[in-house]
Amino acid sequence: MTTHKSPVIDDIKINRNNWLFDHPIWSEIQSFGMKDLRQQRISMTVYLDLCEAKDWLTMKVHKCSQLQLVYLSGKSQRKAPVEYILPLTADSELSQEKIQEFLEHIPVDNDVDQHNEQRSLTLAISDSDSTTVYYRVTNGIALPNDMIISSQASERQLPTEGDIFAPEEL
Secondary structure, eight states, X not given: OOOOOOOEETTEEOOTTTTTTTSHHHHHHHHTOOSOHHHHHHHHHHHHIIIIISOOXXXXXXXXXXXXXXXXXXXXXTTSOOEEEXXXXXXXXXXXXXXXXXXXXXXXXXXXXXXXXXXXXXXXXEOTTOOEEEEEEESSOOOOGGGOOOHHHHTSOOOOHHHHSOGGXX
């Protein structure tokens, strides 16, 4: 029977049991002094999912002292705007009031379009088996990006019944 030795990097022995807790981002999350250990672990899981599985860039971890939560920021693509992600456990209780509280306390980028002051946040709801579902929430009803009406489009005349129905249907 062959035994496999764990790799040694710079005199640090890495094995299956300790790699996560020796990760520098885990140390940063721990330094925030947040009370909810489950939310800290979920934050690390979501961080790894976004970095390793989804190839997000410039990922950072942040603390929200008012909510006692860890949140993340990063870009899905190089030229994309910074997005903010709040990792939550699957059994977190959510309400409209709670989501509004998240939107008020989690900062957003200062490069918000002057015409669209819609604040948004992505909730990363993760289960203990690391299954994660992402939901984007806003502080109001937001049209999908391809449905936003430009000032030119709003000047067009609305279609009439004749434009919508064939003559025999009228």
